[in-house]
Amino acid sequence: AFAGGNVDFELSSDDLAALRQIGQQAGTTLFMTLFAAFNVLLQRYSDENDIAIGTPVANRPRPELESIIGLFVNTVVLRTKLGGNPTFGELLTQVRQTTLDAYRHQSAGFEEVVDALGVARSRSNTPLFQVLFTLQNAPWEPVQVSGLEWSPMTLEPGTAKFDLSVSMREEIDGLTGRIEYRSDLFLPETIGRFAK
Numbered sequence: 083a084f085a086g087g088n089v090d091f092e093l094s095s096d097d098l099a100a101l102r103q104i105g106q107q108a109g110t111t112l113f114m115t116l117f118a119a120f121n122v123l124l125q126r127y128s129d130e131n132d133i134a135i136g137t138p139v140a141n142r143p144r145p146e147l148e149s150i151i152g153l154f155v156n157t158v159v160l161r162t163k164l165g166g167n168p169t170f171g172e173l174l175t176q177v178r179q180t181t182l183d184a185y186r187h188q189s190a191g192f193e194e195v196v197d198a199l200g201v202a203r204s205r206s207n208t209p210l211f212q213v214l215f216t217l218q219n220a221p222w223e224p225v226q227v228s229g230l231e232w233s234p235m236t237l238e239p240g241t242a243k244f245d246l247s248v249s250m251r252e253e254i255d256g257l258t259g260r261i262e263y264r265s266d267l268f269l270p271e272t273i274g275r276f277a278k
Contacts, residue, residue, distance in 0.1 A: 084242060084243075084264070085089075085240065085266060086239070086264050086265055087131070087262075087265045088243025088260055088261065088262050089270065090258070090261075091258075091259045091260075091277040091278070093148075093257040095254075097251075097257070097275050098256050098257055102113050102199070104174075105109070108178070111181075112217065112252065113217045114174065116179050116215075116231075117217075118162075121162045121173065121177070121251075125164045130163070131163060132165070133162045133213075134160070134211045135159070135211055135213045135218060136210070136211040136214045137159075137160060137214065137215050139185065139188045151226060156174070157192040157212050157214075157270045158187070158188055159210045160177070161180065162176065190236075195210075196209045212244055212245040212246070213244060213245060214244045214247040214248070215248050217251075218251045218252065236260075245264050246261070246263050246264070247261070247263075249261075249262070259277070261276060261277055
């Protein structure tokens with residue numbers, strides 16, 4: 083089933099500053115720092131030490147592609163191993179390396195990777211991962227064209243594309259986030275605690 087729900091959450095500008103400081107000390111981006119923390123949270127909830135999470139990438143690795151209009155997004159799968167109870171610093175180092183390795187191969191299409199691995203396909207879930215993590219850091223501003231103003235809207239579709247999906251957006255005054263979940267797998271109260 084694809085019935086789903088959403089829980090929104092926010093992190094303050096102080097939290098964002100603290101996350102940036104942790105990242106600077108470890109040599110990681112905000113994405114890498116948040117991704118590592120998300121892995122820890124998933125490990126605590128699932129008691130699994132080998133976690134695969136999908137994340138979209140812009141897939142415009144060459145400068146000449148920057149000005150071309152179109153959707154070039156690709157999904158990469160980042161695998162994190164939390165066995166042996168690593169420190170958060172060790173986890174940040176691992177996530178940094180895994181992320182950089184994935185970015186070097188971001189032009190390998192997700193479908194091609196699935197085919198090359200010979201993964202069985204199912205309509206009930208995505209191959210290779212069932213959890214998605216996204217951080218948007220591009221500005222989200224209204225656009226005006228010929229007297230019309232376009233601005234993003236948050237929708238409540240009542241469905242979930244993945245078992246669990248966390249999307250975060252960098253704002254001037256902190257981070258906003260949304261957790262989308264399959265309601266046949268999770269209770270709203272559980273996701274509320276997860277967000278906290």
